[in-house]
Amino acid sequence: MAPVPFEPVPERYHGVWQRTLLQTPTVRDTTTWVRWLQTGLWHGDLRVPPEADRRTQAGRAEQQGFGGTTLITQPDTTQPEVCTWQRQIDLQPPRSTPDAGHMVFESPECVHETGIHGQYFEVWERLPGSLGTRIALAALDATGAPTAERLLMAGRYLMHLRPRAAPWPLDITPDDTLADAVARHPQQAEALLDFVIAFGTLEQGVWTIERATLPALERRVQSFSVQRDGDHLAAVESARLPPRWQVLEWHEVSAPD
DSSP: OOOOOOOOOOGGGOEEEEEEEEEOSSOEESOSEEEEEEOSSEEEEEEEOTTOOTTSHHHHHTOEEEEEEEEEEOSOTTSOEEEEEEEEEESSOOOSSOOEEEEEEEETTEEEEEESSSSOEEEEEEOTTOSSOEEEEEEEOTTSOEEEEEEEEETTEEEEEEOOSSOOOTTOOTTOOHHHHHHHOGGGHHHHHOOEEEEEEEETTEEEEEEESSGGGTTOEEEOEEEEOSSSEEEEEOTTSOSEEEEEEEEOOOOOO
């Protein structure tokens, strides 16, 4: 299956962004570990609160993570451009409003986000070494059909996103939290929490996982290689990852110094 055509995200958004500040009317947060990886279309996002005891189900449910496509628009020329993260997979239940913010670049390496559907202000700083290669892959199932599982690469960084297999309970409503779902359905907790996002560096064929929704994956070091196989397929060799993937995006160059 050929990748679907898309409107590319401007190059100024490419790379991996670290959130250094979240300000709301009631919260000032500079300690939550947040990474947003952006390719030419696809994004992955992982957020790990420092206070979450992720040895417990309740602590794991406090994490946030999602992935999908990104849309940049400017509906009103008197306002900053709008970045909309179109979530296709999400650790948390569905939202009642789009995930969108007004974006203002203070410098090429720093962008400010102001909420459109919520009162918040965020500062994002691009990580060094995250420009250059941009790859997005979708895992193939046994029949050769693409799934929602993703591999995203930006420069020297790699993110794996594998959604849960279990559906949401029927009583989930928009803006419920995963913690709400786990509390109401403790017998389904492990299935609801079985959602993998793992982020880390890829150096000389070795992927070192820095943070993951499953704490047992953190600090794991494993070999990783990817080879393109024709226009639309790729082969991956790495522990615990499927071997066959569909190419959604492939821009492979040497990362800048």
